[in-house]
Amino acid sequence: MSTNQTRAERARMPLAREVVRAAAIENGVCIRPIPVRRVDRLTGATELVDLPCGATLASKCPSCAERSRRLRIAQCREGWHLDTEPILEADAPTGEQRTLATARADLERARVDAEDAGEAPAEADAVIDQVDELVSDAGVRGRIGAGPAPRRVRSTRRRTDVAELPRRRVNPRTVGRVYAERFRPSLFVTGTLDSYGPVHSDGTPVDPDRYDYRHAARDAIHFGRLVDRFVQNLRRFVGWDVQYFAAVEPQRRLAPHLHLAMRGTVSRAELRQVAAATYHQVWWPPCDQPVYDCVVPRWDPDREAYVDPETGEPLPTWDEAIDAIGPDDEPVHVVRFGAQIDAQGVLAGSPDANRCLGYLAKYLTKSVADCHRAETDRQRDHVARLLDVLRWEPCSERCANWLRYGVQPRGAHDGIRPGSCRGKAHRPEHLGYAGRRVLVSRKWSGKTLGDHRADRRDWVLQLLGNTSERPDPDRYMWEPVRTDDPDLRSLNRRLLLAIAERTVWRQALDDAKRRAGLDPPDSSATDTAA
Ligand SMILES: [Zn+2]
Ligand SMILES: [Zn+2]
Numbered sequence: 001m002s003t004n005q006t007r008a009e010r011a012r013m014p015l016a017r018e019v020v021r022a023a024a025i026e027n028g029v030c031i032r033p034i035p036v037r038r039v040d041r042l043t044g045a046t047e048l049v050d051l052p053c054g055a056t057l058a059s060k061c062p063s064c065a066e067r068s069r070r071l072r073i074a075q076c077r078e079g080w081h082l083d084t085e086p087i088l089e090a091d092a093p094t095g096e097q098r099t100l101a102t103a104r105a106d107l108e109r110a111r112v113d114a115e116d117a118g119e120a121p122a123e124a125d126a127v128i129d130q131v132d133e134l135v136s137d138a139g140v141r142g143r144i145g146a147g148p149a150p151r152r153v154r155s156t157r158r159r160t161d162v163a164e165l166p167r168r169r170v171n172p173r174t175v176g177r178v179y180a181e182r183f184r185p186s187l188f189v190t191g192t193l194d195s196y197g198p199v200h201s202d203g204t205p206v207d208p209d210r211y212d213y214r215h216a217a218r219d220a221i222h223f224g225r226l227v228d229r230f231v232q233n234l235r236r237f238v239g240w241d242v243q244y245f246a247a248v249e250p251q252r253r254l255a256p257h258l259h260l261a262m263r264g265t266v267s268r269a270e271l272r273q274v275a276a277a278t279y280h281q282v283w284w285p286p287c288d289q290p291v292y293d294c295v296v297p298r299w300d301p302d303r304e305a306y307v308d309p310e311t312g313e314p315l316p317t318w319d320e321a322i323d324a325i326g327p328d329d330e331p332v333h334v335v336r337f338g339a340q341i342d343a344q345g346v347l348a349g350s351p352d353a354n355r356c357l358g359y360l361a362k363y364l365t366k367s368v369a370d371c372h373r374a375e376t377d378r379q380r381d382h383v384a385r386l387l388d389v390l391r392w393e394p395c396s397e398r399c400a401n402w403l404r405y406g407v408q409p410r411g412a413h414d415g416i417r418p419g420s421c422r423g424k425a426h427r428p429e430h431l432g433y434a435g436r437r438v439l440v441s442r443k444w445s446g447k448t449l450g451d452h453r454a455d456r457r458d459w460v461l462q463l464l465g466n467t468s469e470r471p472d473p474d475r476y477m478w479e480p481v482r483t484d485d486p487d488l489r490s491l492n493r494r495l496l497l498a499i500a501e502r503t504v505w506r507q508a509l510d511d512a513k514r515r516a517g518l519d520p521p522d523s524s525a526t527d528t529a530a
Contacts (some may be wrong), residue, residue: 020492027506028063029498035488039477046121048487050494056437058365072438073361075452076245079445080261081187081348083173086446159334165277168239174443176264178321185265185345187357191258191275192228192251192526193219194338203372204254204382213389216255218282218333220432221395221425223248223256225280226335227439238266246439249363252372254386256433260348263444268343270446275341281331285321287394288332291406299414308409316411318397363435367429383428390432392418395425463512510527 011370024031025228033050040046055061056068119505158164161348178184192270197211205211235242246260265273297306305314316324346353363371370441376379394401394409402409481488489497 008292017492023499024495025062027499027502028066028099028169030061030063031495032061032064033491033494033498034486035481035494037479037481040315041477048485049090050480056365056372057367059367062365069361069364070440071449071452071456072364073357074456075440075445075449076261076357076360077353077446078447078452079243079245079440080263080346080353081184082263082445083178083184084447085174086443088446089442090134100111105291110349115242116287133207153387156157159279160279162277162279165233165274170235173240174243174263178306185347186353187257187262187271188267188346188359189262189271189350190340190342191227191260192277192338192340193223193255193257196253196255199250199253199436200378202376202379203254204376204378205253208270208289208381208385211385213385214393215365217389217393217432217449219335220254220256220390221393221434222280222282222333223433224435226278226337227258227279229430230275230278230337231441233278234266234271237274240264241443244439245360245441245444245452247360247364248433248435248437248439250368250371250431250433254372254382254431256368256431259356261356261360266343272341276335279334282283283322283325283332284332284394284397285316285325285402285405285407286332287402290392290404292404296418297403297406301414306403306412311331315403315406315408317408317412318402321407354463368431368433368437369429383431384443387426387428390426393420393425393432395423399423460509463516463518489528 021031028229029049030052032053032055034053035048038047052064052067053061058065073339080108175182176186182409193280194215196205196216197209198206200206212492227248231242231244243263246262247256248256248258250255262497292309298309300307300314303314304450305317344352344356346356369383372379374383392401392404394405397410399409400416400421401418403412403416409416422432425432442497447455
């Protein structure tokens with residue numbers, strides 16, 4: 001280092017760890033690797049290896065997020081124009097699934113312990129959500145944990161203001177029809193929620209005071225149920241087992257909307273008919289007027305219940321409040337699509353198909369809040385108003401906000417407070433929609449995400465002339481590594497080694513591609529292995 005550098009000059013120099021990080025990102029190397037000790041059961045040898053963090057959001061790890069986005073594109077492409085029925089067999093649980101189930105069991109234990117100790121189990125819940133998602137990505141059907149308590153359905157009354165759909169028996173066919181003996185069109189559908197008031201082109205309300213933020217918040221919270229209902233109605237209406245790959249993302253006005261790739265086709269008019277007849281009614285206790293605004297109900301340890309701060313009388317429990325909903329009551333909220341539902345016919349391999357895949361994957365690596373960053377005061381104000389309303393809306397049966405409306409939420413325990421629910425829906429990065437961003441029906445490609453990942457890895461290995469069998473997954477045992485483990489190198493050194501390894505590997509892959517006469521380097525398949 002030169003000795004006559006000024007302090008200011010040195011201050012402007014990037015930190016070494018930032019440089020390494022940037023290089024790692026440029027090379028598609030995971031920047032938050034998880035060190036594990038791999039024990040070979042055959043030889044007894046142990047080795048420290050880094051597992052990629054597997055993040056799906058670029059804000060956490062751009063390299064893993066990009067890999068996961070490409071995998072989703074591959075999954076979407078493969079199922080969209082399938083011309084034979086996917087074969088689905090319930091395989092014996094794999095090693096990966098068993099490992100995840102074990103991890104999930106530990107978390108369940110931690111959750112119960114936290115509850116027994118009177119602590120809020122939110123921390124464990126967040127991790128449980130994450131693991132449940134991994135389990136389902138690993139190809140396990142249904143929820144592995146106890147899941148939410150059975151939903152109490154209060155009313156199945158049809159709305160009289162909505163036209164009834166003709167219903168057909170759903171036959172098991174999932175592939176689309178062939179037209180003119182060679183065309184097998186599929187559909188790209190965009191579903192949008194209703195208006196909450198006029199908006200500018202930047203998505204902000206023309207009159208923020210009259211914009212219906214509460215309606216917007218509730219629509220966002222219940223959007224997932226609307227999508228479920230839509231697909232269910234569509235299947236009954238067309239009479240075959242429609243399959244889909246969908247992405248949920250916010251519009252500029254911050255309302256969630258749906259991009260859905262559907263296998264097979266229906267007419268635009270029919271699709272509109274189904275959308276117009278689709279709604280989801282929320283049968284919850286009343287929550288329009290707060291019962292407790294300034295004072296909040298307190299926990300009475302003797303009664304194990306929240307009680308009125310003045311009278312000491314327990315608040316109705318969740319079940320009591322649900323039972324009190326009468327036959328003449330209206331649902332608390334009804335979610336439905338707006339008038340605009342758009343559909344576009346798409347043929348396999350066409351430029352249109354690629355463009356639609358681009359739409360579907362465009363925002364997958366961004367959190368809901370990051371899709372459209374608030375840059376002006378007006379936009380920041382819009383976000384703040386929506387979040388303020390979301391803060392007090394009940395997000396689920398277990399939401400602490402029910403106390404504000406004079407009801408004990410399901411599973412009420414000491415230490416919860418209205419306005420401080422830790423449910424995802426209230427958080428700035430979710431803006432009301434706490435569901436999964438990618439929704440894939442079970443018979444889409446007939447493969448799990450893990451299968452798609454393995455396919456791409458195999459493709460690369462084959463190209464590299466590596467025909468060795470995939471290693472037996474039960475051969476290795478994995479042990480966690482503590483951060484103070486003396487064998488663990490610094491993060492910087494591990495990243496540098498990973499970058500070097502990747503450079504060699506990429507060079508080999510590019511050479512192999514050139515030899516095979518495949519597309520130029522840096523095409524979408526380069527980042528699959530590792
Ligand atoms: Zn990563
Ligand atoms: Zn909540």
